Amino acid sequence: MQAVGPVRPVVRQSFHLPNYAKIPTRKELPYATVLNFTIAFADLAGSRILQHALLTSMIKRKVCLIGAYAVGKTSLIRQFVSGLFSDGYLTTVGVKINKRSVTVSDQEVLLMIWDLAGRDEFEAVQKSYLRGASGFLYVADGTRRDTLAEVQKEIDLIVPDHPDTPSLLLLNKCDRENDWEVEDGDLTGFQEAGIETLLTSAMTGQNIAEAFDQLTRLMISHDPGN
Numbered sequence: 374m375q376a377v378g379p380v381r382p383v384v385r386q387s388f389h390l391p392n393y394a395k396i397p398t399r400k401e402l403p404y405a406t407v408l409n410f411t412i413a414f415a416d417l418a419g420s421r422i423l424q425h426a427l428l429t430s431m432i433k434r435k436v437c438l439i440g441a442y443a444v445g446k447t448s449l450i451r452q453f454v455s456g457l458f459s460d461g462y463l464t465t466v467g468v469k470i471n472k473r474s475v476t477v478s479d480q481e482v483l484l485m486i487w488d489l490a491g492r493d494e495f496e497a498v499q500k501s502y503l504r505g506a507s508g509f510l511y512v513a514d515g516t517r518r519d520t521l522a523e524v525q526k527e528i529d530l531i532v533p534d535h536p537d538t539p540s541l542l543l544l545n546k547c548d549r550e551n552d553w554e555v556e557d558g559d560l561t562g563f564q565e566a567g568i569e570t571l572l573t574s575a576m577t578g579q580n581i582a583e584a585f586d587q588l589t590r591l592m593i594s595h596d597p598g599n
Contacts, residue, residue: 434482437487437489440511446489454471512524512543516554517554518559544572
């Protein structure tokens with residue numbers, strides 16, 4: 374098998390989906406229609422990246438970020454996609470989809486990054502949003518040990534439907550060393566489940582690109598097709 378080469382950014386874009394109240398349920402709207410709506414919405418927003426991917430051989434991968442409210446999911450994505458950081462709370466209502474194209478071994482990979490509202494805001498993540506996911510980034514706040522428990526609850530609900538989907542655990546806000554609560558022993562369960570942990574900081578950018586790079590490698594290794 375050919376080794377997967379370094380991942381480098383190519384292009385960045387983002388757009389929004391409406392909140393939960395405005396998105397039809399899966400029973401009301403089949404998934405294929407939802408996907409078509411998402412593509413049309415991106416086009417109406419002025420994006421041509423997804424359209425280009427559908428017409429070419431570009432590999433497409435859907436990545437979902439999962440975690441409690443205020444763990445920094447939106448800030449992590451914003452840092453990865455735009456290189457920006459805000460210390461204000463960037464709440465997500467429903468779903469926000471961001472796109473960034475990267476290159477692996479001369480093959481473009483379009484990452485569709487789904488930023489899902491925190492569990493504490495809308496209970497468990499709606500399973501319909503996870504359909505078709507190629508990888509998961511579970512995010513916890515290292516300054517709030519209880520957010521690990523929230524991540525574990527989501528994993529327990531998600532894994533039965535996505536047993537082999539590549540995933541990583543991100544312990545965010547590692548720049549706040551004086552406020553850190555998570556200890557090595559708290560990660561034993563994740564390690565036993567084969568979920569690797571990375572320390573990240575949306576403020577400094579530490580390990581954010583590395584996390585997406587690593588997940589991309591795992592996703593391509595798991596399923597090298599389009």
